[in-house]
Amino acid sequence: MDMESLQSDLKQYGQEHLSKFWPELTESDKEHLYKELSGMNLQEVTAFFKTAEKSLQNASEKIDDHLQPLSADVCGSLARCDKATLKNYQHQGLTAIGDGKVAVLLLAGGQGTRLGVPYPKGMYNVGLPSRKTLYQLQAERILKVQKLAQLTRGQKCVVPWYIMTSEHTKEPTLEFFTKHNYFGLQKENVIIFEQNLLPCFDFDGKIILQTPSKVALAPDGNGGLYRALRDSKVLDNMEQRGIQYIHVYCVDNILVKMADPVFIGFCISKGANCGAKVVEKAFPTEAVGVVCKVDGRYQVVEYSEITLKTAEKRNADGRLTFSAGNICNHFFTFDFLKHVSHPAQEAQLKHHVAKKKIPYVADDGSLHKPTKPNGIKMEKFVFDVFQFATDRNFAVWEVLREDEFSPLKNADTEAKDTQTTCRHSLYSLHHRYILTAGGKFIQKDGTPLPDIPRTVQNGKGDRRQTSDHHSDDDLIVCEISPLVSYAGEGLEDLVQGKSFLCPVLIELQNGEPSIHQSNGQ
Template identity: 50%
Template sequence: MQGDMEVGSMRAELAKHGQEHLLNHWDSISTEEKKLLMKELQELDFKELNEYFNRTVGELESAGQKLDDRMEPLDEDQCGAMVKSTNEELDHYESLSMSEIGEGRVGILLLAGGQGTRLGTSYPKGMYDVGLPSGKTLFQLQAERILKLERLAAARTGKDGKITWYIMTSASTVGPTQAFFSSNNYFGLKQENIVVFQQGTLPCFTFQGKILLAEKHKLSRAPDGNGGLYRALRVQGVLEDMKKRGIKSIQLYCVDNILVKVGDPVFMGYCLAKGAECANKVVRKGFPTEAVGITCKVDGHYQVVEYSEITNSSAERKNHDGSLVYSAANICIHFFTFEFLERVVTKNEKSLQHHVAKKKIPFVDESGEIVSPSTPNGIKMEKFVFDVFRFANNFVVWECLRDEEFAPLKNAEGAKDFTPSYCRNALLSLHQKWLKMAGAQIVSGSGTEYPLMTSPASEGNNNSESIEDEPEVVLTEICPLLSYAGEGLEPLVSGKKLTPPIHLTLSS
């Protein structure tokens, strides 16, 4: 049982920071619950938490403030693009990256803390199967892309370097994620090259700055946002692991993007060629008012600005050639050098601004009853992963093609967009395109050639019709172990007529 002196000391500490209510139910909880609550309270830095809250409230008061007068576009020489690059340039970028992979200097950071709540599941989103002919999950597709990239680098450089895959989970997804990889033999990757770690949590507050209780003996907590990555890299020992392995170049992405080119050698090579320490991969905005964050400069610092933070006049502003001035839409795929990441983690992380998420947060009231509010009653504080852009001295942007690289899984079937069907069809459409480019004809049983599917991930189309309105789906799936990004298919399919369903694997 907790000693009276220890409890008294904690009451005094809580009173100093206006949080004495957290022990209101002390006399009605069990001995074991008292131990748990005391341990949780002792691990908190209340002075730091209050500073976080006060800064966050300041951000809340300025939320909605338009940034138009403080914004400016990126310089043209900072912005590379697939469509503006020659084949020779793209090959050069790939070569630079393959050398890095061959030397074992590449790390990949995956943000995979989310459960599939909006998908109607309780397991990690990476374990979701969108219904491909192969039945592969997001985790498996991404693992196989990494394995193929390692093999391509080995073939190109003659060096058997490995990519280290760092997977950030949450408290609720760490166990299932580890078990899933273990039961699937790490999808052919070496276990020692997959590092699973957890992001942190922060207490939830009322609008008046009081920490909420989820139970009489337990604080209400929420993940600290994808920007909590930087603290987790430090406290979980990941940064130190990177240093020991000699990792120099790191790419980051989110688990829900079924088209993601994990460890993209073109993007990384562009960054290496430009000497960039930090970079953002983007897609072109489909239309001026598309609800996406855009990459630009604010007060001279690089930043992602949410669509709600600018006026329509800025969103619609155009260059002389008719293109949008602010067109670099954020898709949460970033590049960092290790030196930049180390500097951010050790020097800048604590100064990152927390952002506000107003939420309906269940809480224990004064009588000890759990209340489920019908309107937002508190805030969750979170940091954004891209907020470190402002600390970069040499920053670049790489624009990729949306229908080849971005189709996020967000919602259950029946929603307007970003459903499992949307993601599945985006991948099938891309693979049909690869086969056509490799010289194959895809024909029906009667010999009629299928037209190319219109990808649901094509620019400007992702927020329009539901997937059910798309034209006929052509079942064409290519295993990532056979082709990372459409390469190497000509010897297999050129000049051939293929009839769906088509599922090409290494043994095909």
């Protein structure tokens, strides 16, 4: 260990405090700290801080005057699209999947801290009748879309699943997939890689020591994807497989459609190399980012960056002018992904700054957990690369929120985005699948249940299917395995003309669909 040289580097960048406990450390702790510090590009990370400091100073500035709404040329909508066109999009998507040109890429760096669990979100079980986790639901959707594509092209195909984890989620995720035999997928087609970490800084630009021998580090955000793709050789793997289209999404959406053929087909038909799937904002002040243009470049603008007047602006048809709510669901061509992952482009992505309460070690060696923010974490966002797209190759596809977006973010003590709201969203979707396929639901006495379950409103525009958002009472509890149906297709022969008593679980057993319901039938 060349400690003398390291200390010289630390001093050059004003970070000599990082070695102040060096004489007191054990040999193993010295090795750990030396490895951490010597592997850090001090010139780069201190430059990041200086840029982040400017962002903090401008954080309260509104950007209304720079905003432009999306043009109709780049937009499409599932709700306003005719059946023939939707069928064509789906066929194009399934053809690309069947030809082995499509991969899915999962952003799974987040832990379940806000859910109150010490493991990755993907391992979370929201309490469905099947007890399936988010990872299992997503794996089974890949298996099903592969089969649908096989029927379209008449040949077997593979949709590789790339999973970006963080330092904290990589090993648990690997162990979980190994334990469950990759949920029926082939091990070689599930590629797990890790995003990078950045040091946390105090407000004076000093890197924070978490313990005497460890720097406070945090993942570099889901926008760290582009550097990780390069560093982990994932781009090379994609190129070797002949991947041309990549569907990128976030782990916490229980309704996500893996390698969605309609979305992929829409983007291909538009000639897009970059695309975003969005939902219409529920109300003007909804706390969701909006896909729009800023000074002529595509961007996701956070709700806090615009004024109420702009948020409430409406078009002649009464719809919100800035209505394209971002749901972290994107399409990229391989060529575009390779381009934006190049150091020259990746370096143009600015860091977003969050003030945080970061545990630290005091001068006397004691460990402290602050009660108010004492520093910053820096991260990039996956959608920051929209700026590299042009009008000719950018596409926005609007879908129905109730069909495709229900994120898991909070514990059940909160009012929204909980395991209960996720579970109820999936029940509602699958209930509608059964009704569309010709099935009905009945009560124990044989009387029919209403097609539209009772709902209540929470005062913020958020509707839920029960008067008690922690209970499944009064709900039509219905779950359909992704192995049986990807998006409601193929259910007619199974349910048409039949009545069901909740709870209902439709699974695949010995290769055939099997219906389980409360009366044991």
